[in-house]
Amino acid sequence: MNPVYYLYLAALLFTIGAAGVLIRRNAIVVFMCIELMLNACNLAFVVFSRMHGNLDGQIIAFFTMVVAAAEVVVGLAIIVSIFRTRHTASVDDASLMKL
Amino acid sequence: MENLIALLVAAPLVGAALLLCGGKRLDRTGAWIGSLFAVASFAVAAVLFADMLGKSAEDRAVHQHLFSWIPVGGFQADVGFQLDQLSMTFVLLITGVGSLIHIYSIGYMEHDERRRRFFGYLNLFLAAMLLLVLADNYLLLYVGWEGVGLASYLLIGFWQHKPSAATAAKKAFLVNRVGDVGLSIAIMLMFTTFGTFAFGPVLAATGDTSEGKLTAIGLMLLLAACGKSAQVPLQSWLGDAMEGPTPVSALIHAATMVTAGVYLITRSGAIFNAAPDAQTAVVAVGAVTLLFGAIVGCAKDDIKKALAGSTMSQIGYMILAAGLGPIGYAFAIMHLVTHGFFKAGLFLGAGSVMHGMNDEVDMRHYGGLRKYMPVTFVTFGLGYLAIIGFPGLSGFFSKDKIIEAAFAKGGTEGWILGGAALLGAAITAFYMTRVMLMTFFGEKRWAETPGAAAPGQQVQHPHESPKVMTIPMIVLAVGSVFAGALFSVNEAFVTWLEPVTSFAHGHSPLSATAITASTIVVLLIGVGLAWQMYGRKPVPAVAPRGSLLTRAARRDLLQDDFNHIVLVRGGEHLTRTLVYLDHSVVDGAVNGTAASMGGLSGRLRQLQSGFVRSYAVQMLGGAAVLVAATLLMRGV
Numbered sequence A: 001m002n003p004v005y006y007l008y009l010a011a012l013l014f015t016i017g018a019a020g021v022l023i024r025r026n027a028i029v030v031f032m033c034i035e036l037m038l039n040a041c042n043l044a045f046v047v048f049s050r051m052h053g054n055l056d057g058q059i060i061a062f063f064t065m066v067v068a069a070a071e072v073v074v075g076l077a078i079i080v081s082i083f084r085t086r087h088t089a090s091v092d093d094a095s096l097m098k099l
Numbered sequence B: 001m002e003n004l005i006a007l008l009v010a011a012p013l014v015g016a017a018l019l020l021c022g023g024k025r026l027d028r029t030g031a032w033i034g035s036l037f038a039v040a041s042f043a044v045a046a047v048l049f050a051d052m053l054g055k056s057a058e059d060r061a062v063h064q065h066l067f068s069w070i071p072v073g074g075f076q077a078d079v080g081f082q083l084d085q086l087s088m089t090f091v092l093l094i095t096g097v098g099s100l101i102h103i104y105s106i107g108y109m110e111h112d113e114r115r116r117r118f119f120g121y122l123n124l125f126l127a128a129m130l131l132l133v134l135a136d137n138y139l140l141l142y143v144g145w146e147g148v149g150l151a152s153y154l155l156i157g158f159w160q161h162k163p164s165a166a167t168a169a170k171k172a173f174l175v176n177r178v179g180d181v182g183l184s185i186a187i188m189l190m191f192t193t194f195g196t197f198a199f200g201p202v203l204a205a206t207g208d209t210s211e212g213k214l215t216a217i218g219l220m221l222l223l224a225a226c227g228k229s230a231q232v233p234l235q236s237w238l239g240d241a242m243e244g245p246t247p248v249s250a251l252i253h254a255a256t257m258v259t260a261g262v263y264l265i266t267r268s269g270a271i272f273n274a275a276p277d278a279q280t281a282v283v284a285v286g287a288v289t290l291l292f293g294a295i296v297g298c299a300k301d302d303i304k305k306a307l308a309g310s311t312m313s314q315i316g317y318m319i320l321a322a323g324l325g326p327i328g329y330a331f332a333i334m335h336l337v338t339h340g341f342f343k344a345g346l347f348l349g350a351g352s353v354m355h356g357m358n359d360e361v362d363m364r365h366y367g368g369l370r371k372y373m374p375v376t377f378v379t380f381g382l383g384y385l386a387i388i389g390f391p392g393l394s395g396f397f398s399k400d401k402i403i404e405a406a407f408a409k410g411g412t413e414g415w416i417l418g419g420a421a422l423l424g425a426a427i428t429a430f431y432m433t434r435v436m437l438m439t440f441f442g443e444k445r446w447a448e449t450p451g452a453a454a455p456g457q458q459v460q461h462p463h464e465s466p467k468v469m470t471i472p473m474i475v476l477a478v479g480s481v482f483a484g485a486l487f488s489v490n491e492a493f494v495t496w497l498e499p500v501t502s503f504a505h506g507h508s509p510l511s512a513t514a515i516t517a518s519t520i521v522v523l524l525i526g527v528g529l530a531w532q533m534y535g536r537k538p539v540p541a542v543a544p545r546g547s548l549l550t551r552a553a554r555r556d557l558l559q560d561d562f563n564h565i566v567l568v569r570g571g572e573h574l575t576r577t578l579v580y581l582d583h584s585v586v587d588g589a590v591n592g593t594a595a596s597m598g599g600l601s602g603r604l605r606q607l608q609s610g611f612v613r614s615y616a617v618q619m620l621g622g623a624a625v626l627v628a629a630t631l632l633m634r635g636v
Helices: A004-023 A027-052 A056-086 B002-021 B030-053 B085-108 B115-134 B138-156 B163-194 B199-208 B211-229 B237-243 B246-255 B258-267 B269-273 B276-299 B303-323 B329-356 B374-387 B394-408 B411-440 B467-501 B512-535 B548-554 B556-607 B612-635
Strands: B062-072 B075-083
Touching (some): A027 A056, B002 B030, B002 B062, B002 B115, B030 B085, B085 B246, B085 B258, B085 B467, B115 B138, B138 B237, B138 B246, B163 B211, B211 B258, B211 B269, B246 B258, B258 B329, B269 B276, B276 B303, B276 B548, B276 B556, B303 B329, B329 B467, B394 B411
Antiparallel strands (some): B062 B075
């Protein structure tokens, strides 16, 4: 199967993720869309790794996963904290540093 | 003997300090104390003069170094005095005539409550003027120069309760400042050119210096001389300076102040000799001023202002002579000395007339005073004959020599200058005869009893002044009569000054006899014309409207109007333009930069909205741009 199709898929996923980040207000959904974009990139890395026949892309994909995992931890903690204080998870309501 | 020189300056200075700091306990004796210090200075001058006469001509110049004033590296300013024949002449004139004026003031200021202060200022004036003529370098001369300016300011504005006197004092001070700037620039130029400003080295080094620099120094010195000596274009203060008490006018016009410019130019003779362009400027100023002052003098009805015009004109003669170079210096100083006698005499006479006429200065309210003030009439009359150059009196000898020297300048220039000097002599004869006729001759234009007074006439009880006033007038009148003849015997005065100013015989295109004859002819024409206009018919008590020239001359030939329109208005426009430029251009640039920065920041601030999604769009857009740019670069 032609690896280019995987690239199309990666681009499609990235676009969906980007659109979600820009359009949706709910912090959890935005967060999930970010994950979608990260994983679209991972897919693209892996495809390139396959196409070029070396492991560089795959190694970077692992790095991305580690960073994404750490980011999820911190990000979810922030979102939970915001929800507790403001009783909403809308990113537009949290436009100020103060309450 | 040279240790006495400092005493010349110190005596009046101590007198001034004593009188100005002494307080009320000196109020009664102040006038005598002030006069005593002036006479003491004259006595020292006489001793030094006798000593100087005993030496040969080459050894006569003596120096006294007092102390080092500002020793800073290459800049050495000393306080030292130099007494040579030129300084000696001035010292004798200043202390001699000055002392007589002091004594006269005892009588004149008898009823003034502030006379102690008046005598303090007079002493200060003498001290400053003596410092000016005795200094052995230009910087110390400048100190005396400024001191004279200060003392004149204090004395002209002595009756400060009169707004006109206060204004006149300010005017004199400000106009003098313009000239002072010239002197300070000249001194700075000397320092950069010669590295020193002591008379000896500066005047000796003129041979090795470029003519351009010497011309610049000469023109700046001329500006200074114009300010102090009231020459065109800085002449406007002199007429208003008549607001001061009359003895002050006598002091300013005869012995001090206005002679300072002539001294400066004569002292700096070596510089002018090496800078012909500057000399041309000097003679031009002198010739213009001698006619200017004479014309102004013709139209004034105020006796003091008529005499002020005459001073301006006579100083013009001196400046003209000083600009002629070695053929003229000695005659400039000779005329200065004779003028010191007769002008002091004339002013003291005018003061005596005012003293007897309740301070009335308008000559149209005088008339027929010769019977009431015989001593004043005779002394004033002798001064009058001297100033118009009546043969045998002092003005005849000195003015005649200047006219001769002016013709001897040679070429067209000589004819123009000589013609101007001759014309000036004619006008001098005219206006002085006019003063004489309006004051002492003709019908009385005043009344002795209120009943006899015609409408507009004043009631006056004219009387002769006390002896303390008439004796100085008599002494000055004797000087006016004999000084010129005394100086001219065997060219005594020229021989006396020659070691300092150098002297060259001028070669006039006209013979001396022809010039003397023509001066006598123009003198008679001037006197005759004045007799025709003011002697044969009665003088109207109210000034007639007069011709255009007369009206202009009454307003000092529009000098104040000129200054007002050109300098005051011009200055106002200049400052307005500068303020406008400052507001619009300088402030505009600064404020505009600040405002545009502020506006830009306002726009940029709006990007930081705090909305996460808008940041996301910006990041996405930025990333897209980067990717597009990368692809484009690849493509190229």
